[in-house]
Amino acid sequence: MSIINFSQTYQYNFPTTIRFGAGVIKELSAYLKDNNLSSPLIVTDPTVAELPFLKEIVSDLKLARLKPDVFCEISKNPVKSDVLKGGEAYKETKSDCIIGIGGGAALDVSRAVVLRVNHKRDLFDYDDLIGGDKYVTEEVPHFITVPTTSGTGSEVGRSAVISEDESKKKRILFSPKLLAKIVFADPELTMNLPAFVTAATGMDALTHNIEAYLSKGFHPMCDGIALEGIALIGQSIEQATKDATLESRAKMLLASLMGAVAFQKGLGIVHSLSHPLSSLLDTHHGIANAVNLPYGLQYNYDGFEDKFEKMAVAFGLPNGSGDKFIDHIFELNTNLFLPTKLTGLDVKPEHVEPLSDLAVQDFCLPSNPKPATKADFIKIYNSAL
Numbered sequence: 001m002s003i004i005n006f007s008q009t010y011q012y013n014f015p016t017t018i019r020f021g022a023g024v025i026k027e028l029s030a031y032l033k034d035n036n037l038s039s040p041l042i043v044t045d046p047t048v049a050e051l052p053f054l055k056e057i058v059s060d061l062k063l064a065r066l067k068p069d070v071f072c073e074i075s076k077n078p079v080k081s082d083v084l085k086g087g088e089a090y091k092e093t094k095s096d097c098i099i100g101i102g103g104g105a106a107l108d109v110s111r112a113v114v115l116r117v118n119h120k121r122d123l124f125d126y127d128d129l130i131g132g133d134k135y136v137t138e139e140v141p142h143f144i145t146v147p148t149t150s151g152t153g154s155e156v157g158r159s160a161v162i163s164e165d166e167s168k169k170k171r172i173l174f175s176p177k178l179l180a181k182i183v184f185a186d187p188e189l190t191m192n193l194p195a196f197v198t199a200a201t202g203m204d205a206l207t208h209n210i211e212a213y214l215s216k217g218f219h220p221m222c223d224g225i226a227l228e229g230i231a232l233i234g235q236s237i238e239q240a241t242k243d244a245t246l247e248s249r250a251k252m253l254l255a256s257l258m259g260a261v262a263f264q265k266g267l268g269i270v271h272s273l274s275h276p277l278s279s280l281l282d283t284h285h286g287i288a289n290a291v292n293l294p295y296g297l298q299y300n301y302d303g304f305e306d307k308f309e310k311m312a313v314a315f316g317l318p319n320g321s322g323d324k325f326i327d328h329i330f331e332l333n334t335n336l337f338l339p340t341k342l343t344g345l346d347v348k349p350e351h352v353e354p355l356s357d358l359a360v361q362d363f364c365l366p367s368n369p370k371p372a373t374k375a376d377f378i379k380i381y382n383s384a385l
């Protein structure tokens with residue numbers, strides 16, 4: 001149990017307005033008009049651009065005499081040139097605000113375009129890891145987000161992960177100015193998500209809530225949000241995956257938002273295990289987290305039994321089940337038809353060394369409740385093979 005120092009000071013941020021519920025997307029036109037906005041640039045991905053609900057959003061905006069344009073030329077793993085093209089599209093269409101609609105990739109590009117419009121240095125001069133946020137000094141366009149998956153929670157975030165075109169190296173653009181002014185979180189937009197995507201993105205949301213709750217630091221508000229996020233996912237992830245109802249999809253959408261709000265406190269070793277899998281083997285982030293979650297939790301368990309007890313009870317297990325929580329996560333993966341071993345993700349013994357080299361440098365590791373060395377990562381990856 002960590003010792004709390006009450007003579008220290010802390011900062012807590014909960015700034016985003018969230019409209020949540022079935023049908024809130026219909027409020028978009030009125031919101032734009034109330035804010036004297038008339039020409040939104042919708043930034044989305046090519047798949048979402050073809051879906052009926054996106055076409056309906058565009059036609060509703062036109063019916064309200066607004067002038068929407070759609071920019072959807074973005075890569076699956078967004079790169080700098082996507083953002084530069086989006087910035088040009090904003091100028092050419094004479095847009096006056098940006099609406100990001102989609103999953104993590106679309107929302108990351110939309111947020112990076114928000115930055116790009118009035119910030120003309122090389123895009124990666126703004127990389128947060130080299131102190132680039134100090135250059136984010138200009139005004140940014142009015143920014144609205146509409147999530148269509150329940151996983152990353154990027155709709156409430158303030159950073160965008162964009163890769164270099166050639167090397168695919170991931171860079172992080174960050175500024176509190178990149179927060180959406182409002183999120184329209186409408187669970188009806190998630191109703192047609194396939195089972196596999198629901199399970200994989202849902203496990204990312206669960207990992208966010210769990211890692212935020214376990215992460216270092218004194219943040220009782222985030223802890224409360226994370227525990228309730230774990231509870232909502234415990235109540236709904238299997239139903240949302242196997243036999244989706246509005247209630248189960250609504251709970252998953254809310255829990256993914258809550259996970260992202262909570263992880264302002266920090267993430268941990270599960271994300272450090274997963275990020276290298278995406279960099280080296282292009283593994284889906286949610287699946288990587290699903291597989292790594294129980295193994296990362298095994299590493300963290302000793303010394304944090306009280307927190308595991310609270311998470312187990314939040315998830316719906318009986319009192320006194322803290323030591324069963326990890327087994328329950330293994331069973332959950334099986335019930336969701338997800339792999340439980342890294343071999344199920346085509347990881348081979350020879351990958352363990354390079355994966356461990358990257359994991360030990362991962363930016364999520366410093367907030368894990370326990371430190372970890374390269375040797376620890378080798379052990380964890382081997383146990384998960």
Ligand SMILES: [Fe+2]
Nearest residue numbers: 152204208285
């Ligand atoms: Fe994540």
